[in-house]
Amino acid sequence: ETAVFQTPNYHVTQVGNEVSFNCKQTLGHDTMYWYKQDSKKLLKIMFSYNNKQLIVNETVPRRFSPQSSDKAHLNLRIKSVEPEDSAVYLCASSRDWGGYEQYFGPGTRLTVL
Amino acid sequence: GDSVTQTEGPVTLSEGTSLTVNCSYETKQYPTLFWYVQYPGEGPQLLFKVPKANEKGSNRGFEATYNKEATSFHLQKASVQESDSAVYYCALGPPNSAGNKLTFGIGTRVLVRP
Numbered sequence: 001e002t003a004v005f006q007t008p009n010y011h012v013t014q015v016g017n018e019v020s021f022n023c024k025q026t027l028g029h030d031t032m033y034w035y036k037q038d039s040k041k042l043l044k045i046m047f048s049y050n051n052k053q054l055i056v057n058e059t060v061p062r063r064f065s066p067q068s069s070d071k072a073h074l075n076l077r078i079k080s081v082e083p084e085d086s087a088v089y090l091c092a093s094s095r096d097w098g099g100y101e102q103y104f105g106p107g108t109r110l111t112v113l
Numbered sequence: 114g115d116s117v118t119q120t121e122g123p124v125t126l127s128e129g130t131s132l133t134v135n136c137s138y139e140t141k142q143y144p145t146l147f148w149y150v151q152y153p154g155e156g157p158q159l160l161f162k163v164p165k166a167n168e169k170g171s172n173r174g175f176e177a178t179y180n181k182e183a184t185s186f187h188l189q190k191a192s193v194q195e196s197d198s199a200v201y202y203c204a205l206g207p208p209n210s211a212g213n214k215l216t217f218g219i220g221t222r223v224l225v226r227p
Contacts, residue, residue, distance in 0.1 A: 004156070040219070040220075041151075041200050041220040041222070042219055042220065043157070043217040043220070045203065045214065048214070068222070088182070090156050090157070092156070101147065101159045102159075102161055102215060103158075103159075104156030104157045104158065105156050106154065106155055106156050107155075107156050
């Protein structure tokens, strides 16, 4: 049963546009994440968000920014997309910040033309 | 930093045969080790985790032993089914209460033919 929800499933856009992806978890978890999964299925952590504390991966370009209204929601905005941003963006959550397993959403596939 | 190395796919095999996906790791800590599985069109889901060295984890016929001496955590299944076709990720996490950054391997695509 899915407990981490992501919208949209797919998004196609042009270079330079702004996009926003939504993520909601109904597990009551305190920590949420954004991952980028490339065409070779490689998973890279982008952001972690725990109790209003944002932890940014230093390799993430500045055009990416997470937005959180509460601990159940973590959105991702990309200001001006570039072709290399084409990927699947996976949202995940975990109970706490202490070594617990992560639960993933189904992902949002972004295609930048 | 931490790293995970696993079998490069794709791994193609026939139904009823055995599967092994190798996983080796490097870390200065005493990690928790995970296997995740990702079916087409879905996000990764936890297959099982093992927090302690020399213990075995298992689920759905898959198993792996946390070998601290060899720094390995190989995934095995004695008899695969077509429904086991998926991408399998080995991952390393810090010990409990030390943060929750998971380090994933590259993922191994497994294709089981009927």
